[in-house]
Amino acid sequence: METEIELKFFVSPEFSNQLLRVIAxxxxxxxxxxxxGNTYFDTPDQILRQHDIGLRIRRFDDxxxxxxxxAGRVVAGLHQRPEYNAETNGTDPDLFLHPADAWPESVNVALVQQQLNPLFSTDFERQQWLIAMPDGSQIEVAFDQGEVSTNGKTDSxxxxxxxxxxxxTDALFxxxxxxxxxxxxxxxxLSKAARGYRLAAGYDGDEVKALPFVAVNGQxxxxxxxxxxxxxxxxxxHYHEQIYVECxxxxxxxQISQALALIRQALVVFGGLIPRRASALLRQELHWLEGELDWLEEAASITHLLAEKGQVLKxxxxxxxxxxxxxxxxxxLPEKDxxxxxxxxxxxxxxLLDLSRWILSRGWQPFLxxxxxxKLAGSIKPFADGVLSRSWDELLDVFPSQRVLNRIDYFDQQPRLLRNLMSGTCFAExxxxxxxxxxxxxxxxLLRGIEDLRQLExxxxxxxxYDDDDRKQLEKWLSRKEESLIHAMDQTRQMGVELIPYWP
Structure with a gap:
């Protein structure tokens, strides 16, 4: 068995010129x-796919x-997967060429062997270079051009x-x-295999998903x-980047903005143990990307106001x-291109490369x-209790039940509320x-209410x-909308501050 460690990139055909300049x-x-030429196999119910297993026969030079x-690990394009290779005499797969311990216990290898069928193929030209890096590492660079195909359908x-x-691994980065x-x-x-499975299933792409809670346990x-x-x-x-590229x-x-917010909050939440200087350059670049996407809120507001031929303004x-x-x-506003x-x-x-490298190499360790x-080796539960308690105290301080808040007050506290909810996302489980x-x-x-209030901006x-009459009508319309939203938000805030925290 070998553990394949590689970075994958999608490029255009013209990228070959840039690639050759660096390699030279x-x-x-x-x-x-x-x-x-590669043929991938699975059973009719795709038992291999269900276990994140890929099986192929590759043909080259007879x-x-x-x-x-x-199954392995993928962190922003860095793929780490156990790989087993065996020469075979033909195009029919033989699962018993691989060691028994390569298979999950839940897989009946003999039964899978009987049901295997070719599912899709990938055919491409591979230009390949073995590069010696200054640190002594050796990296294989491959430039692949061709297509995935199945049942008359193709994808380049x-x-x-x-x-x-x-x-x-650092040499890869x-x-x-x-x-x-x-x-x-x-x-x-997305590996070539993943793209092949999608093509075989007639699957156009993934659905946008709300940011889920982080999987965590008390041990x-x-x-x-x-x-x-x-x-x-x-x-x-990365999941939502692929969706945007496709559609x-x-x-x-x-959702990319939500992911950025969670990363930024994680750096704050754990910042008491990990010095800020350890992530200074990353935070600088994250802030840059947030700035590149800060128009999204206005775009969402305008889209809402113009929906159904502007019914909101009727x-x-x-x-x-x-x-x-x-x-x-x-x-x-920025366009798709x-x-x-x-x-x-x-x-x-x-x-993305620097963030992945920082995570994989534990880039904060030299600063500790x-x-x-x-402290970092300590149990997560007491730490989480403390983080959530401090965050709750901050929220009570800025959203006290007796305080009268106007729209600017709510706007000012929106980032704090989002950070509080992101802290909860880290430890919810x-x-x-x-x-x-x-x-x-x-x-x-309350957060959704603030977002609705911002749509009026x-x-x-x-x-x-506008002239006097139109301006007065517009101001009155805005005032009514604002009063209605703030009244509802005030009631929601009152409910929130009276709740008993769910952590000890």
């Missing part, structure tokens, strides 16, 4: 070009190699893969950083939960004029003293589900463009 400056140990890949392949053959210096690369979380250490939280957010981010769903960008005399002005504002360029930019790719290391849900519900409602900025 490297120390090349070997170089080759091959036409590779040699047939059967490969079994079992154009990818770069960096596989660590020997040495340190060093070379990847050099390759992405001019942009044009996007970290890939884990503080550091383990910190790592799991970052990987959880990164997986959510340009703006809600997918909103009672206003200047409705058509407002619609036109809002459409102009919307047209000035702008976002796609961002997602393949050198800075964006570099941020012995006392901090001991440690606590009783019903108590937790009941406690979080009014605060989630796109109209508020246009008030001064």
């Amino acid at each position: 400056e490297a120390k090349i140990l070997q170089q080759s070009s091959r036409i590779l 040699v047939f190699v059967q490969t079994l890949k079992t 392949i154009c990818e770069v893969e960096l596989e660590l053959k020997s040495g340190q 060093t070379l990847a950083r050099e390759l992405c210096a001019e942009g044009g690369m996007r970290l890939g979380n 884990e250490s503080i550091e383990t939960v910190f790592v799991n939280t970052l990987e959880h957010a990164l997986a959510h981010w 340009q769903d703006q809600e997918a960008l909103h 009672k206003l005399n200047m409705r058509k004029s407002l619609q036109k002005q809002l459409q102009i504002r919307f047209a000035a 702008d976002i796609l360029r961002l997602l393949t930019s050198a800075r964006y790719c570099g941020l 003293d012995d006392k901090a290391r001991i 440690l606590y009783d589900e019903d108590k937790r849900a009941a406690f979080r519900m009014p605060w989630l409602d 796109s109209v508020r900025t246009l008030v001064e463009q």
